[in-house]
Amino acid sequence: MKKIILVISTMILIHTSFAQNRYFTKAGAVSFKAGTALEEIDGINKSATCIFDGTSGQIEFALLVKGFEFKRSLMQEHFNENYLESNKFPKSTFKGKISNIDKVNFQKDGNYIVNVKGILEIHGIKNEIETTGSFKVSGETVLSTAEFTIVLEDYKIDIPGVVKDKISKTANIKVTCSNTVLK
Amino acid sequence: MKNWKKILLGLVVIALAAACYGYYLYNKQPADVRKLPLDYELTATVLLEEFNKDETAANLKYLEKVIAVKGKVSEVKLEPSTGQATVILETGDPVASVTCSFYDDEVDAVKKLNKGEAVIIKGKCTGKLMDVILNKCSVEK
Secondary structure (H helix, E strand, O other): OHHHHHHHHHHHHHHHHHHOOEEEEEEEEEEEEEEEOOEOOEEEEEEEEEEEEOOOOEEEEEEEHHHOEEOOHHHHHHHHHHHOOOOOOOEEEEEEEEOOHHHOOOOOOEEEEEEEEEEEEEOOEEEEEEEEEEEEEEOOEEEEEEEEEEEHHHHOOOOOHHHOOOEEEEEEEEEEEEEEEOO | OHHHHHHHHHHHHHHHHHHHHHHHHHHOOOOOHHHOOOOEEEEHHHHHHHHHHOHHHHHHHHOOOEEEEEEEEEEEEEEOOOOEEEEEEOOOOOOOOEEEEEOHHHHHHHHOOOOOOEEEEEEEEEEEOOOEEEEEEEEOO
16 A cells, blocks of 8 residues: 555656646747848747757747738738648647756746757758757746748748749748746 | 820730739738638637547638637736737637737737636637637637
8 A cells, every 4th residue: 555655656746846847838939031121021920839848958849830920911822822831731840959958947047048959840841950049037937039040942942033032042030938837 | 006006005004003903912911800700600619629520621611710719718828028918718628729819909908808707709710739729819808
């Protein structure tokens, strides 16, 4: 009997300590800029999910491509139909790992610089990316931010000749997620 | 000669009209979802059930459509760093719900919502990730 209680209590203990190390949000913001001097092109998605493990450093993002909002409706149409083909590839994901997660003290409020490396999938194409970001710890909330640039060609996003001067060959992506402890 | 001039004038008018129409299309802003008529009206539970049962069919039915979702608020999330407002609706399913992101000027209405309160939220369905997601939302009731 004692053994069973011991097993159960350790299981609960393991479970809770594990659970408290995971941070999660369904309301992450991911925005991008791919304009040139001729034209401003930017979109924002306000419903990205992000989960990371404060112990292992595993981090994952996912979003729905159709959730990007634009200032002009034509941009949104072209983005979904021609460039990202969101009917064929509705989701975009990132799965990676923070290499210096041990440097982040989740018990102490402050700003921590993190290095992250992983696989970014856009338009059905996977590429490895590496960037630095920051974790701003305040209580049970971690504001994670990162900014990086991708080359559109790497993700087989073809820009037709007519609009080549207006659309940049690269996209600058900005991520802002306010993660809270997953209970 | 006169005919030739008439044709030329006609062509110029057509070209001008086309250019104006092109310019209009180019500058056209995305429609304000709040002003669009509803395509569907249902509860958060039913919406999630339909996506769980057959995601392909649900996508065909609801993607890019304006819907009013009735449900109970399970979480209100306001993000000061980005000014974003998000409401998560209960569905009875412990792992999945309906997530709604709002127009920036709807934030004040979202602030007034309380956990457990029954609401109707209007927005555009963008698909299902973990939750069914609506964007460009507003609080209807």
